[in-house]
Amino acid sequence: MEKNEEFFIKIIQNIDQGACLLKNRSMIYKNTLFDQSIINQEVSSLLNKSSNPEVSPGHQSENAIQHAKKIILDSTYSIILLSSKKEFEFTIDSLTGLLNKECFTRVSEQLAEDAKNFAKIICFLFISIDPHEALNGNKGQQVANQVYKKCAERMNYATRANDFCFRFGENEFVIVLTDIKYKMHSSTVAKRLISSISEPISVDNGKEVIVSSNIGISCYPIDESDINKIIEIAEKTMHLAKQMGKNNYQIHN
Numbered sequence: 001m002e003k004n005e006e007f008f009i010k011i012i013q014n015i016d017q018g019a020c021l022l023k024n025r026s027m028i029y030k031n032t033l034f035d036q037s038i039i040n041q042e043v044s045s046l047l048n049k050s051s052n053p054e055v056s057p058g059h060q061s062e063n064a065i066q067h068a069k070k071i072i073l074d075s076t077y078s079i080i081l082l083s084s085k086k087e088f089e090f091t092i093d094s095l096t097g098l099l100n101k102e103c104f105t106r107v108s109e110q111l112a113e114d115a116k117n118f119a120k121i122i123c124f125l126f127i128s129i130d131p132h133e134a135l136n137g138n139k140g141q142q143v144a145n146q147v148y149k150k151c152a153e154r155m156n157y158a159t160r161a162n163d164f165c166f167r168f169g170e171n172e173f174v175i176v177l178t179d180i181k182y183k184m185h186s187s188t189v190a191k192r193l194i195s196s197i198s199e200p201i202s203v204d205n206g207k208e209v210i211v212s213s214n215i216g217i218s219c220y221p222i223d224e225s226d227i228n229k230i231i232e233i234a235e236k237t238m239h240l241a242k243q244m245g246k247n248n249y250q251i252h253n
Contacts, residue, residue, distance in 0.1 A: 004097075006161040008077055011099065014110055014164075018082035037082050073097055093167040095145055096152035101168045108227045111164070111178055112220055122220040123177040123186040126234035127155070128242065129197065130212045131171060144171075146203045147211055154196040159189065174231065183219045183251065190215045190249035198247055212246035214238055223252050 005021075009029050012019040018037040020030035071079045071092050079092075091100040099107065108122075115122050129151050131144045148171065155165050155175060164176040175193070177186055193215065200208040216238025224230045233252050241250040 004073075004077065004156070007156060007165075008073060008079065010161060010164070011107075012079065014107055015081075015103075016106075016110065020080050022078045022080065023076055034082060093152075096149050096167050098152050098156070098165045098167045098173070101166060104166050104168070104174065104231070105227055107164060108176060108231075111176060112227055115178070115220060120178070121180040121183065121222065123180050123183065123189075124218050124220070124230055124234045125175040125177065125186065125190060125193070126168075126216045126218075126231065126238045127173040127175065127193065128214050128238055129171045129173070130214075130246065131209075143203045143209065147201055147209060150201045151197050151211065151213075154199075155193060158192050158196045174234070180219070183222055186217050186219070187249065187251060190217060194247050194249065214242040214246070215249035216241055217249065217251045219252075 005023070005028075008021050012021055012029060012031050015031075016033070018031065018034035020027050020034050022028070067083050069081045069083075071081065073079060073092060091102045092098070093100045108124075111122055114120070129148065131147045148167075152165065152167065152173065155173060159165065159175055159177070162178050164178070166174040166176070168174050175189070177189060180186060194213055197211060197213045200210050202208050216234045216236065218224065218230050218233040218237060220227070220230050223233055237250045237252045241248040244250070
C-alpha cells in the first residue's frame, strides 16, 4: 500500500462522520460510520461521479444522509464525506494535500481521548519553514509554493503511518506523533525532519533551493491537558528554537 493511501485511510478512521476513500473512482475503504449511514439516492449517485463536489437534495428521512462532499486529494484519490448537516469542518489543504488547520482541534481531541484511555503520550511538533531563498525573484511565491508542497511530502514520508500532518499556515506545519512511549523519542523524529527538509529542492526554473526549518515540541498530557494550550506551547518553543539559529529543535521542559 502506498504511503499516501495509508495516510488517507488513517484520516478516515479518525473522523466522526461517515467517509470513504476512492481510488480512480472505485471505493477502496470506508469507515464504520459510512456503513451505518442511511444514504439517499442522490447522495449514492455521487459515489459514481468524478466531479460534483457537493450534493444537496431536498427533504428526506430524518435519519438519511442529506449532504455529501467529494474532496479531490490528487489525480488518483478522493474522499467522500457524509453528513446530515450542510456544514463541514473537515478540510484538506489544496496545495499540499495535508489536513488543514480548521480540522486540527477536531482530530487532535479524538487522538487525545484515545491517549487518555490507553495511557499514551502524544507529541506535537510545530514546524516553521523558512523559504527565504525561494522567495527571491519575480516568481517567488510560485517557487515558494513548490517548496511548501515538497516539504509537506517529506514530512509525510518522514513520519509513521499512524502520525498526522497538518498545514497550519503558509509556512507553518504541525505533526502529531501518536503512541509515543517517552517524550524524548520525539527528538529522533525532529532530527529526521530537519535533515529531510534541508535537502536541496528542485523547482520549475531549473534551480535548486535550500530551505531551513525550526521545530518546537510539546507533549500531551505531560505539558498540558488542553489541546489549544498544547499547540500554543509548541509554537512558543519553536520560536525559542529559531533564536538558536536555523535547523534547530527544542522540546518544552
